[in-house]
Amino acid sequence: MPTDGPGASPDEPPGEPPDELADLRARLSAVEAHEARLAEELRARPPRHRVRSAFAVLLVLLACLLTPLGAVAVxxxxxxxxxxxxxxxxxxxxxxxxxxxxxxxxxxxxxxxxxxxxxxxxxxxxxxxxxxxxxxxxxxxxxxxxxxxxxxxxxxxxxxxxxxxxxxxxxxxxxxxxxxxxxxxxxxxxxxxxxxxxxxxxxxxxxxxxxxxxxxxxxxxxxxxxxxxxxxxxxxxxxxxxxxxxRLLDVAGFWVPVLAVACATGGVLLAVRRRRAVVTAALGMAAGALLLGIGLSVFRAVYLDALPAGVDQAAAHAVYDTLVRYLRSAVRVVVALGLLVALGAWISGSGRRAGTVRGMWRAGLGAVRRVAERAGLRLGPVGRFVHRWKAWLGWAAVAGAALAFVLWDRPTALVTLCLALGLVGALAVLELLDEPGRSTRAGVQGAAGGG
Structure with a gap:
């Protein structure tokens, strides 16, 4: 009987080298074993992880509760x-x-x-x-x-x-x-x-x-x-x-928001899934500030309805809104900051949708870089420097934006959004300047061709 080749087996697909087929089967088995191990770990999580998770949840909840009190204290x-x-x-x-x-x-x-x-x-x-x-x-x-x-x-x-x-x-x-x-x-x-x-x-x-x-x-x-x-x-x-x-909040002063941030940081460090904890803490603190803003509006209506009949309602409106306008500004800042931190933590995660967003980001900036290269732009040592220290430069940009926010005198929601846009612009510049270098690129292309 004719055969497909020496040593061919009828169970193997024709034209598929035996070594590659065995390698694929081994990889598939490794992936299945890894998934089974993860599922087993989730079902039987060690007690120390449960204790850590409980303390992490407690600290995050405490941070969410302290956020509106911190805004009022400041x-x-x-x-x-x-x-x-x-x-x-x-x-x-x-x-x-x-x-x-x-x-x-x-x-x-x-x-x-x-x-x-x-x-x-x-x-x-x-x-x-x-x-x-x-x-x-x-x-x-x-x-x-x-x-x-x-x-x-x-x-x-x-x-x-x-x-x-x-x-x-x-x-x-x-x-x-x-x-x-x-x-x-x-x-x-x-x-x-x-x-x-x-x-x-x-x-x-x-x-x-x-x-x-x-x-x-x-x-x-x-x-x-x-x-x-x-x-x-x-x-x-x-x-x-x-x-x-x-009087109590005046005595507490700026320590209440510091304690809120410390609780959030501790909860994130104790969490097993820290990125998810960052997203949860940021959204929870934003929700706490939002509840404070809603409470100010509700108290405004209750306060004005309880005024005596002879009080000028329009003047009372003006006095109340003026007295709490900086507090409302602080509420908007905390909400905006919480949403931005949560968004940044989510995008940098390993989820499929986050990966898609990052892929679109890199693809768009890569297209811009290729157009610039065709126009004659050559980065040279600058591009290689950015490629080598790209992660550190990115964290430096994040630290600079955070420092600018902390040192800004009475930041508003608009200032917060502008700093966030500035950070995005800095990260985009780093992505555009990222140039691996001619030798590294040639090595990558050769490896791809050999594969």
Whole structure:
């Protein structure tokens, strides 16, 4: 009978060398054995791995819980200890139309109450006082309305001028020292805690309005005594509880976010699958910050609904949004940073989809490099240097982006995204400059040809 060749076996496919077939079978058996071993390890994980995993999960959960508290602690600490930060927080309120209208009405009411209208009779002869008194009585309402309108106009001019912004800034700067007393429950200062209300003393503004009234012909305004009226910044039954919480967070200060990062790092180091732990911790901390942002919005609605009927809702909106705007900015930064870290850890993993993304990245940059080479670009020693130290250069770029984020003064979500894009650009440049060299490339091509 004819055969396919010497030593051929009917069980072997025709044209397939016996050595290569045996090698393929050996590799397949090795892969199957490796998969079986991994499955067995997953089913019977050693106790020490279980303990490590339990501690890793506990630390990651603790980091997620500490993240919103850390954001609030940093906000409270910066508002209490940094005068410029507090003044910068409150400064926009001086330009807010709702605040200006509310302050104008409040100051007008207080000045009209204190105007000594009866003193108009002091300079009149005694015999004419009864006649003039009767005349004033008959036109009392119209006179009162006219004086109130005139005072309101003068107050509005002062409030709409640059003088109001100056008074507002100076008052808040002088009041910053009283924030500590507010947190401890002590009184005094331009900012005081009266029961469940935080108020700002408007005496400096009233003094300027008194001067303007006298300069514009209302001489009786000079007889107005010193008025210490107050403008309500915050009013809620929860102020005592919030004060206690803020006092604790102020004492904790920046150690709370440091502890959160330390817990996340410890959880990642203890985890068996560290890359997955990085993704989980980053997403969990971002979720914790997001819950804080949602809580701020919910508390805003509850707080405004609980205000008394006479409180200006528009002004209360402006005050609340201004006080927490830096805290909301911190929430956005943590959410953006968590998503970016999770995305970076996932892309650098061994998953099939992550590998596909990396393959598309390399293929696109490789096409750009080939076009540049055809155009005459030769990297030479630079390309060989980048090829040799590419991993270290990549980690240096990551460390540089992280250092820039840490040293940036009050980073925002936009700054975080810009730093991330800068890091991606640096990694793309490294990929484009990666040139193995002529000898290495020739060796690779020869090996491929021999294969």
């Amino acid at each position: 906000w409270a600490k910066s508002e209490v200890s940094d005068t410029d930060r507090y003044v910068a927080t409150m400064a926009p309120l001086a330009r807010d139309p709702a605040i200006r209208a509310a302050v104008t009405d409040r100051v007008t009411d207080e000045i009209v109450k204190q105007l000594p209208v009866d003193s108009l009779l002091d300079d009149v002869a005694p015999d004419d006082r009864p006649v003039l008194g009767a005349l004033l009585g008959s036109i009392g309402q119209a006179l009162g309305d006219g004086i109130a309108g005139f005072v309101h106009t003068q107050v509005q001019r002062v409030v709409d001028s640059d003088a109001f912004a100056t008074v507002w800034t100076d008052a808040n700067r002088e009041a910053h020292a009283a924030i500590g007393r507010m947190l401890t429950g002590q009184g005094g200062g331009a900012v005081e805690l009266k029961g469940n209300t935080v108020v700002l003393d408007l005496a400096p503004l009233i003094a300027r309005v008194k001067t303007a009234l006298v300069d514009n012909g209302l001489s009786i305004a000079s007889k107005i005594p010193e008025i210490h009226t107050s403008y309500t910044l915050v009013q809620s039954d929860a102020v005592p509880k919030v004060r206690t919480g803020l």
